[in-house]
Amino acid sequence: MQLTDKIYIAGHRGMVGGAIKKKLISLGYQNLLLRTSGELDLRNQQAVNEFFRTEKPDYVFLAAAKVGGIHANNTYRAEFLYDNLMIAANIIHAAHENKVTKLMFLGSSCIYPRMATQPITEDSLLTGPLEATNEPYAIAKITGIKLCESYRHQYGSNFISVMPTNLYGIGDNYHPENSHVLPALIRRFHEARTARKPSVTVWGTGTPRREFLFADDLADACVYLMHHYDGAETVNVGTGEDLSIRELAETVKAVTNYEGDILFDSSKPDGTPRKLLDVSRLHGLGWKHSVDLHTGIHLAYSDFVKKQFSLINAI
Numbered sequence: 001m002q003l004t005d006k007i008y009i010a011g012h013r014g015m016v017g018g019a020i021k022k023k024l025i026s027l028g029y030q031n032l033l034l035r036t037s038g039e040l041d042l043r044n045q046q047a048v049n050e051f052f053r054t055e056k057p058d059y060v061f062l063a064a065a066k067v068g069g070i071h072a073n074n075t076y077r078a079e080f081l082y083d084n085l086m087i088a089a090n091i092i093h094a095a096h097e098n099k100v101t102k103l104m105f106l107g108s109s110c111i112y113p114r115m116a117t118q119p120i121t122e123d124s125l126l127t128g129p130l131e132a133t134n135e136p137y138a139i140a141k142i143t144g145i146k147l148c149e150s151y152r153h154q155y156g157s158n159f160i161s162v163m164p165t166n167l168y169g170i171g172d173n174y175h176p177e178n179s180h181v182l183p184a185l186i187r188r189f190h191e192a193r194t195a196r197k198p199s200v201t202v203w204g205t206g207t208p209r210r211e212f213l214f215a216d217d218l219a220d221a222c223v224y225l226m227h228h229y230d231g232a233e234t235v236n237v238g239t240g241e242d243l244s245i246r247e248l249a250e251t252v253k254a255v256t257n258y259e260g261d262i263l264f265d266s267s268k269p270d271g272t273p274r275k276l277l278d279v280s281r282l283h284g285l286g287w288k289h290s291v292d293l294h295t296g297i298h299l300a301y302s303d304f305v306k307k308q309f310s311l312i313n314a315i
Contacts, residue, residue, distance in 0.1 A: 008057035011064030019219035072178035084140030119278040165238030169215030203268035206246030214296035
């Protein structure tokens with residue numbers, strides 16, 4: 001991947017795509033293709049085909065997706081399945097038709113079975129039932145992986161797939177209903193501290209264990225793999241370290257300087273009991289994460305506070 005190559009980042013305004021964009025710019029890449037969803041609806045096959053025919057990108061980072069936490073995944077099941085299926089199918093096929101040099105598809109650790117052996121290896125895919133609350137999203141992502149595998153098998157396309165663990169970072173989604181667990185906790189503890197509330201209620205029992213990766217680390221891994229990996233096998237991207245939701249809540253409480261109590265609502269779903277990726281394949285390729293969780297949460301919280309301050313001033 002040369003500094004002057006045309007590189008299309010699908011989803012550049014999202015947290016992951018934005019981190020990839022920032023990383024490429026910092027490395028001196030000068031020819032980035034960027035389109036907002038208003039400018040290019042990735043669910044529209046004709047529009048995507050026309051874009052690829054006109055722009056002829058050399059490399060593609062497929063980071064665009066409809067995303068959300070347990071509530072959003074379980075509520076908007078048809079949208080999560082349809083939108084993500086169409087995005088993956090349209091871009092991957094257009095990349096093949098227009099002879100893209102290399103494409104990277106970003107999946108999700110939710111593709112793995114709910115009760116997969118921990119830590120989860122890439123070979124665990126399709127070996128058991130999925131977590132019910134995010135099954136539509138997972139199926140769409142599995143389809144993207146299989147599309148990359150199939151185009152590689154039939155046409156020799158250099159399409160690779162990476163499976164990130166739970167992500168957080170700069171530009172995250174802090175919507176009160178549709179965000180993932182870590183940004184949801186950041187917002188909840190911040191608002192509780194500001195309003196001097198005596199307690200914060202966290203969904204579930206607090207016992208599930210999760211792994212978290214800072215989005216800038218994912219971006220670094222993606223660029224690294226685009227340079228150094230051309231294999232057919234998917235690659236897990238994570239830290240190889242996890243903690244309980246209770247421990248996560250306590251960490252966010254400390255970072256946000258909240259002094260009240262933490263309560264757990266066991267009537268709400270826990271989701272998968274544990275989700276820790278086996279990242280030995282990634283480590284074997286020569287890449288490891290650099291941002292520890294405590295530092296990353298501080299960075300994410302600072303970004304959240306800046307955004308809140310900007311919104312207040314804009315009113």
